[in-house]
Amino acid sequence: MKHLPLGPNHLHGRSGTTVTAEGPPDSAFLSVRDLRIHFATDDGLVRAVDGLSFRLDRGRTLGIVGESGSGKSVTSLGIMGLHRSARARVSGEVWLDGEELVAADPERVRQLRGRKMAMIFQDPLTAMHPFYSVGQQIMEAYRVHHPDAHRKEARARAVEMLTRVGIPQPDRRVDDYPHQFSGGMRQRAMIAMALVNDPDLLIADEPTTALDVTVQAQILDLIRDLQRETGSAVVIITHDLGVVAEIADDILVMYAGRCMENGPAEDVFTHPQHPYTWGLLASMPRINRERKERLLPIEGNPPSLIRVPPGCPFHPRCRYAQLTDGRSETEVPSLVPTDSPGHSVACHLTPEERRRIFTEEIAPGL
Amino acid sequence: MTAYIVRRVIAAIILLIVVTMITFAIFFLVPRLAGETSTQLAAQYVGRDPSPDALAAVQKNLGFDQPLYQQWWEFAHGIVAGRTFRYGPDASVCHVPCFGYSFKSHLPVWPEITSRLPVTISLAAGAAVIWVITGVAIGVLSALKRGSVFDRFSMGLALAGVSLPIFFTALLSLALFSYKWPVFPNLQYVPITQNPVLWAKNLVLPWITLAFLYSALYARLTRAGMLETMSEDYIRTARAKGLPERQVVIRHGLRSALTPIITIFGLDLGLLLGGAVLTETAFSLPGVGQYAVEAITDNDLPKIMAVTTLAAFFIVVANLVVDVLYVAVDPRVRYR
Ligand SMILES: Nc1ncnc2c1ncn2[C@@H]1O[C@H](COP(=O)(O)OP(=O)(O)OP(=O)(O)O)[C@@H](O)[C@H]1O
Ligand code: SF4
Ligand SMILES: [Mg+2]
Numbered sequence: 001m002k003h004l005p006l007g008p009n010h011l012h013g014r015s016g017t018t019v020t021a022e023g024p025p026d027s028a029f030l031s032v033r034d035l036r037i038h039f040a041t042d043d044g045l046v047r048a049v050d051g052l053s054f055r056l057d058r059g060r061t062l063g064i065v066g067e068s069g070s071g072k073s074v075t076s077l078g079i080m081g082l083h084r085s086a087r088a089r090v091s092g093e094v095w096l097d098g099e100e101l102v103a104a105d106p107e108r109v110r111q112l113r114g115r116k117m118a119m120i121f122q123d124p125l126t127a128m129h130p131f132y133s134v135g136q137q138i139m140e141a142y143r144v145h146h147p148d149a150h151r152k153e154a155r156a157r158a159v160e161m162l163t164r165v166g167i168p169q170p171d172r173r174v175d176d177y178p179h180q181f182s183g184g185m186r187q188r189a190m191i192a193m194a195l196v197n198d199p200d201l202l203i204a205d206e207p208t209t210a211l212d213v214t215v216q217a218q219i220l221d222l223i224r225d226l227q228r229e230t231g232s233a234v235v236i237i238t239h240d241l242g243v244v245a246e247i248a249d250d251i252l253v254m255y256a257g258r259c260m261e262n263g264p265a266e267d268v269f270t271h272p273q274h275p276y277t278w279g280l281l282a283s284m285p286r287i288n289r290e291r292k293e294r295l296l297p298i299e300g301n302p303p304s305l306i307r308v309p310p311g312c313p314f315h316p317r318c319r320y321a322q323l324t325d326g327r328s329e330t331e332v333p334s335l336v337p338t339d340s341p342g343h344s345v346a347c348h349l350t351p352e353e354r355r356r357i358f359t360e361e362i363a364p365g366l
Numbered sequence: 367m368t369a370y371i372v373r374r375v376i377a378a379i380i381l382l383i384v385v386t387m388i389t390f391a392i393f394f395l396v397p398r399l400a401g402e403t404s405t406q407l408a409a410q411y412v413g414r415d416p417s418p419d420a421l422a423a424v425q426k427n428l429g430f431d432q433p434l435y436q437q438w439w440e441f442a443h444g445i446v447a448g449r450t451f452r453y454g455p456d457a458s459v460c461h462v463p464c465f466g467y468s469f470k471s472h473l474p475v476w477p478e479i480t481s482r483l484p485v486t487i488s489l490a491a492g493a494a495v496i497w498v499i500t501g502v503a504i505g506v507l508s509a510l511k512r513g514s515v516f517d518r519f520s521m522g523l524a525l526a527g528v529s530l531p532i533f534f535t536a537l538l539s540l541a542l543f544s545y546k547w548p549v550f551p552n553l554q555y556v557p558i559t560q561n562p563v564l565w566a567k568n569l570v571l572p573w574i575t576l577a578f579l580y581s582a583l584y585a586r587l588t589r590a591g592m593l594e595t596m597s598e599d600y601i602r603t604a605r606a607k608g609l610p611e612r613q614v615v616i617r618h619g620l621r622s623a624l625t626p627i628i629t630i631f632g633l634d635l636g637l638l639l640g641g642a643v644l645t646e647t648a649f650s651l652p653g654v655g656q657y658a659v660e661a662i663t664d665n666d667l668p669k670i671m672a673v674t675t676l677a678a679f680f681i682v683v684a685n686l687v688v689d690v691l692y693v694a695v696d697p698r699v700r701y702r
Contacts, residue, residue: 133697
């Protein structure tokens with residue numbers, strides 16, 4: 001535990017997300033149930049998200065981690081209702097504050113976008129329109145949901161937001177264009193734009209990946225501070241466990257469009273249950289690890305999402321698959337609770353086997 | 367910004383000067399290099415079997431005996447300050463901008479051009495309005511409905527538009543709509559000041575013919591541009607803000623996709639104003655393009671010089687306007 005870069009604020013043990021049961025919408029602020037997002041392509045059906053369920057309450061931060069291509073971005077765009085292509089097939093349920101979005105009228109979802117749920121993206125340079133000033137873009141985001149607001153009011157709001165996200169001289173910088181901002185400033189401006197309508201849900205898709213290391217921490221701090229202020233729910237998507245350790249209350253580990261493990265952050269970090277999570281942890285750069293020491297990437301590559309391996313999608317890369325009497329190859333493991341509250345895992349290994357393997361083989365290497 | 371414009375204007379003027387020098391060199395120097403003497407040059411502009419005296423006079427009047435740089439200097443000087451030609455005791459004043467007298471008809475060149483300019487402007491401007499509106503609209507719709515029947519049909523048509531020679535489409539439209547079904551009979555240019563309705567009516571076929579080609583080009587360009595910009599990250603951001611799709615397309619998508627098209631449009635229009643040669647010829651429109659053809663067939667140097675200078679002028683101005691517009695449109699472009 002000592003070597004994990006967990007801040008002290010991650011150590012108070014609130015219970016995290018739980019697996020959703022079928023039935024009427026539960027009280028969670030955001031509840032995703034059996035979400036499936038498939039794309040019909042010329043090569044076949046891409047099952048980018050395949051039966052994903054999780055929930056998230058106001059005031060909490062969920063970190064979604066997984067290697068590239070595991071369906072993290074597709075999930076976030078799916079929640080936002082941004083899969084518009086005729087080739088995208090979205091099914092399942094997304095409940096936001098008691099309202100179901102997948103089957104809802106697209107116009108209704110549009111009204112919620114930017115107002116109740118907002119999103120920031122990986123590369124703030126390409127995510128902003130190069131021809132409009134930062135202020136214009138923030139004002140546009142404000143005015144689309146406040147049609148009665150006058151220009152002046154919207155502008156004042158834009159300056160206020162830039163102030164809140166820590167842009168110096170906001171009343172001047174508001175007229176600058178994105179290319180006149182530094183990378184970190186741009187991401188701050190993106191955050192200002194996302195938060196201009198006080199959304200209750202903020203989805204940040206790799207918000208720091210394109211930034212310098214020093215700036216990364218500042219942006220994470222900013223997101224955390226703003227979240228404390230507003231009490232909104234935050235989803236942070238990343239392939240960097242360090243980011244999750246920094247900021248998340250709960251962790252969802254995704255692989256091949258499915259949830260492998262889900263639980264309170266410090267529980268997942270201290271008692272990871274899934275072989276894939278073990279792999280992720282082992283490949284995580286750590287402060288006390290020798291620079292030259294090789295990280296241990298998980299062997300093999302993520303599977304094709306067109307031909308997802310039967311059974312557990314991770315089995316071709318899993319060192320423990322043979323311990324499961326062939327079930328890993330044939331039977332899809334369902335997400336089941338562990339004995340720790342709010343912590344669940346999708347793996348055929350028995351709890352005893354997991355505990356043994358973790359303590360004997362994994363923990364010493366971490 | 368003002369300093370930038372001033373700098374660009376100066377650069378444009380220098381460019382124009384260089385262009386006239388080069389044209390001058392091509393049309394006056396090349397025949398000499400090919401071995402023609404100034405007497406032989408002069409011989410082209412007098413009747414058959416001229417007397418040596420007459421030849422010498424022509425040679426002197428036209429300035430063929432002077433060194434080339436001096437001839438150019440007088441030409442350029444004439445454009446900005448006018449010029450006086452002497453024929454023995456007689457003198458004729460050629461007013462600013464003086465492009466000299468036609469070697470063949472002995473009429474001053476510039477008034478002839480200005481009388482033809484409205485025809486070319488009418489043709490180019492009318493066609494431009496049609497092709498910009500139809501081309502951009504079709505391009506945007508095709509991009510948004512990519513792969514649809516509309517997209518396939520309009521892109522097929524556009525392919526025809528860019529590949530059919532304008533001479534063919536012009537003659538075809540004439541044959542069909544002027545002769546077979548005389549919707550537009552007796553096509554004749556009528557000045558707008560004289561009869562605006564007839565002016566427009568008689569220009570419809572030339573407009574459509576010219577616009578068909580450009581519209582096809584612009585539809586393809588716009589479609590490609592829209593397909594590219596609509597997959598940009600900032601479009602996703604615009605949608606994530608909750609903007610209605612129409613605003614996403616117009617304010618965010620089209621705004622970017624149109625920027626390169628502005629450039630092309632400026633150049634196309636500049637080029638056409640210098641003479642829509644083929645269309646004017648096909649429809650017998652007495653415009654600058656037709657004049658240019660005349661000038662070349664007659665090898666009438668002052669006319670050739672005037673037409674090329676005018677064309678260069680329009681292109682340079684179009685370039686200038688486009689560059690300045692570009693700065694206004696794309697904040698990332700810095701004026702240097
Ligand atoms: N519109 C689409 N059509 C077809 N396939 C798609 C589409 N969008 C995403 N995919 C596929 O879905 C899979 C998941 O992509 P996604 O972008 O969600 O991954 P990710 O987890 O965000 O990865 P990264 O860390 O690289 O951002 C990828 O294999 C991708 O190719
Ligand atoms: S189910 Fe089998 S293959 Fe999948 S992670 Fe568990 S042990 Fe490995
Ligand atoms: Mg992604």
